[in-house]
Amino acid sequence: VQTAQTNWGELIRAAATNASLKHTYWPEIERVVAEQIRSARMGLGKGAWQLFVEDGEMKMYRREVEEDGLVVDPLKATHQVKGITGRELCHYFFYPEYRYDWEGTLETMNVVDKIAEDTILFHQIHKRIWPAAQRDATFWSHLTHVPDEENKSEDSPHMWATVNSSVELPSHPPNGGKQVRIYLTIILMGQTIISPAAKGREIKRDDITCKITYCAVVNPGGWAPSSVLRAVYKREYPKFLKRFTAYVLEKTKNLPIKL
Ligand code: 16C
Numbered sequence: 001v002q003t004a005q006t007n008w009g010e011l012i013r014a015a016a017t018n019a020s021l022k023h024t025y026w027p028e029i030e031r032v033v034a035e036q037i038r039s040a041r042m043g044l045g046k047g048a049w050q051l052f053v054e055d056g057e058m059k060m061y062r063r064e065v066e067e068d069g070l071v072v073d074p075l076k077a078t079h080q081v082k083g084i085t086g087r088e089l090c091h092y093f094f095y096p097e098y099r100y101d102w103e104g105t106l107e108t109m110n111v112v113d114k115i116a117e118d119t120i121l122f123h124q125i126h127k128r129i130w131p132a133a134q135r136d137a138t139f140w141s142h143l144t145h146v147p148d149e150e151n152k153s154e155d156s157p158h159m160w161a162t163v164n165s166s167v168e169l170p171s172h173p174p175n176g177g178k179q180v181r182i183y184l185t186i187i188l189m190g191q192t193i194i195s196p197a198a199k200g201r202e203i204k205r206d207d208i209t210c211k212i213t214y215c216a217v218v219n220p221g222g223w224a225p226s227s228v229l230r231a232v233y234k235r236e237y238p239k240f241l242k243r244f245t246a247y248v249l250e251k252t253k254n255l256p257i258k259l
Contacts, residue, residue, distance in 0.1 A: 008038060009031075012034055015118075016118060017117050017119075019116035019117070020119045023115050028165075028167075029140060029142050029165075032165045033163045036215065037159075037163075037189065039215065040161075040187050041189075041213070050062060053077075053237070055238060055242070057081070058078075058238065058241060058242065059078050059079070060241075061075070061077070067219065070219065070221075071226045073233070074216070074217045075217070075233070076214075077214040077215070078211075079212040079241055080210065081248075082208070082209050083206070083209075083249055083253070084205075085160075087190070088210075090161060091258075092248050093162045093244070094143040096109060096111050105127055106124060107124075107126055107127050109122060110124070112138070112171060118142060118144065119142045121138070122164075124139075129224075132223070132225070132228065134178065134180070136177065137182050137183075138172050139165055139184060140167050141164045143161075144162075145158075145159065145160040146159055148192075148259060159191045160191075162187070163185075163186065163187045164184060164185070165186070174221075180222040182221045183218070184216065184219070186215065189214075190212050191210070192208055192259060204257075205252075216237070
C-alpha cells in the first residue's frame, strides 16, 4: 500500500528500459515523472482548485495562475471509464501512430527520436487560434507503470502513466519557425479497478473500471489574450478527455484485456 514515503523514483527506474536508463535525459525524466505521479495522486486539498467542468464521471478543476502576464492555469481532471485498463489508456496516449486519430489540436506531429520503447522525443505544431500566433512544442514522452499487486485497491501504488514534458532540442530551436514555442508538463495516469464479482472467473470488460487522472500545465510562451486562452482550454480539455477515452473504448472493445 502506498505511503507518503513511496519511492516513486525507484519504482519508475525498475519499470524503465535499459535504453532509457542510459540516456542523458534519464535523471530529468525520473525526477519529473516521480513529481507528476506524486501530485496526480494527491487529493484536491482545500480551497485552491475550482471545479469548472462536470460531465458524468468527468470532473475538471483549475487554478487561476499568471506568470509574467501569461495565463498558465494548472488543470487537474479526474474521470472513470468502464471497460478499459490503465495500460490500454496510456498505450494509445503514448504511441505516435494513434495520435492523429484523437488529438484535435494537432497540425503536425514528428517523432524526432525514439530513444527507447518507453521514451520518445516529439516536435508538434498545433492549430492556430485567431488572433494569436501558431504554437509548437518539443517534448519527451515517457511511458511507465508500477506492477499490479495481488490485491488491487485504490490506494495501492499500481498504475500506468504517460508523462510529456518540454525539452529544448538543438534540432528544433524555439521560435525558429513561424510558431511561438509553448511549454508543457502533462501526465495521464490510469489505475485499473477490478470488480470483486470477477474473483475466481475470467475477467470481462464489464468487470473493469479505469480511474483516470490527467494533469496539465501549459505555458503559452508568448502573448495570447487571457480571455481567449481560458475560453480555449475550457473547450479543449473536456473535448480531449471525452474524445480520447471514447477512442480507447472503441479500439479495445473486441481485443483481449491487457491488464
Ligand atoms: O495532452 C494532450 N496532448 C498531448 C499529445 O499531443 C500533448 C500535447 C499537449 C499540448 C497541448 C497544447 C496545445 C495548444 C495549442 C493551441 C490549441 C489549439 C486548439 C485549436 C482547436 C481547433 O501532451 C491533450 C491536449 C488537450 C488540449 C489542451 C488545450 C490546452 C490549451 C492551452 C492553451 C495553449 C496556448 C495557446 C495559445 C494561443
